[in-house]
Amino acid sequence: MKRSAPLVLSLVVSLLLAPALPASAQPVPTPPGAPLAPQTTRPAPARLPSPALAPAGHSLSVPREKVTLSCVDGSFGSPRRNFLLADETYPRCVLRLPLTLKARWPGERTFYVVPRVSATLHARGERGQGHWLPLAPVVPPGPDPLHRAVASRDYAAVELTAAFRPPGVVAGELRPDTVSVGGKLTVCAAPLRPGEAPCQTFDLAARYGVYTRR
Numbered sequence: 001m002k003r004s005a006p007l008v009l010s011l012v013v014s015l016l017l018a019p020a021l022p023a024s025a026q027p028v029p030t031p032p033g034a035p036l037a038p039q040t041t042r043p044a045p046a047r048l049p050s051p052a053l054a055p056a057g058h059s060l061s062v063p064r065e066k067v068t069l070s071c072v073d074g075s076f077g078s079p080r081r082n083f084l085l086a087d088e089t090y091p092r093c094v095l096r097l098p099l100t101l102k103a104r105w106p107g108e109r110t111f112y113v114v115p116r117v118s119a120t121l122h123a124r125g126e127r128g129q130g131h132w133l134p135l136a137p138v139v140p141p142g143p144d145p146l147h148r149a150v151a152s153r154d155y156a157a158v159e160l161t162a163a164f165r166p167p168g169v170v171a172g173e174l175r176p177d178t179v180s181v182g183g184k185l186t187v188c189a190a191p192l193r194p195g196e197a198p199c200q201t202f203d204l205a206a207r208y209g210v211y212t213r214r
Contacts, residue, residue: 059184059200059201059202059203060200060201060202060203061202061203061205062097062099062185062202062203062204064205064206064207066097066098067095067096067097067181067204067206068081068082068095068096069081069082069093069094069095069096069179069181069206069208070082070093070094070096071084071090071092071093071094071164072090072091072092072093073085073088073089073090074088074089074090074091075088075089082208082209083208083209083210083211084164084167084179084208084209084210084211085167085210085211085212085213086166086167086168086171086176086210086211086212086213087166087168087212087213088166089164089165089166090163090164091163092161092162092163093161093162093163093164094159094160094161095117095138095159095160095161095162095181096157096158096159097157097158097159097160097185097202097204098156098157098158099157099158099187099202101152101155101158101187101189102152102155104189104200105152105189105196107152107193108151108152108153109151109152109189109190109191110149110150110151110152110189110190111149111150111151111152111155111187111188111189112147112148112149112187112188112189112190113140113147113148113149113150113158113185113186113187114146114147114185114186114187114188115138115139115140115147115160115183115184115185115186116183116184116185116186117137117138117139117160117181117182117183117184117185117204118134118135118136118137118138118181118182118183119135119136119137119138119162119164119179119180119181120132120133120134120135120179120180120182121133121134121135121167121170121171121176121178121179121180121210122176122177122178122179122180123167123170123171123174123175123176123177124174124175124177125173125174125175131174132180133170133171133174135162135164135165135167135170135179136162136163136164136165137162138160138161138162138181138183139160139161139162140159140160140161141159141160141161152189158185158187160185164179167179167210168212175212176210177209177210178207178208178209178210179207179208179209179210180205180206180207180208181204181205181206181207181208182204182205182206183204184201184202184203184204185201185202185204186199186200186201186202187199187200187201187202188200
């Protein structure tokens with residue numbers, strides 16, 4: 001209220017100093033008993049969408065070869081890069097995407113990462129028929145699985161994490177052969193400069209082999 005007081009005072013002063021309307025512009029009272037003039041209503045002006053609520057542009061596809069999956073075996077700590085073994089448990093896997101966010105939004109910014117990404121397991125039956133089975137959500141590291149804020153000076157790549165049960169256990173009687181990671185990843189930046197889009201959505205689709213020990 002204190003901040004709005006000068007604005008209100010200036011409006012009052014401008015109204016007091018405004019010239020009076022000429023007699024021809026003054027409203028004419030309606031005589032008693034005379035029919036009222038029809039009222040015309042003007043349509044309300046259309047509201048322009050806020051830049052933050054405006055629909056984002058088309059999504060960009062991330063090349064598969066740039067999406068890397070790094071996991072560590074929960075039993076022996078053995079690293080696995082871009083492949084999994086059917087009998088191993090992976091308490092932490094990292095999906096790394098070197099998106100060029102600094103080129104899109106140069107300077108000091110904060111990037112907000114909002115993923116809708118999940119991992120699914122493909123397995124085959126005895127007759128070769130394929131089945132897709134849910135494996136795990138792929139989310140930002142940290143306490144909030146829905147989004148993450150990253151300062152541009154610390155940014156190198158977007159990293160998402162997941163925990164995988166043994167693919168052989170998830171597949172059951174089927175034979176697992178592929179892990180697919182896919183979905184959409186939206187990144188927003190703040191503060192914005194004139195003419196910049198606030199957000200960009202990226203499409204992810206990458207697959208990694210699942211192998212069985214012999």
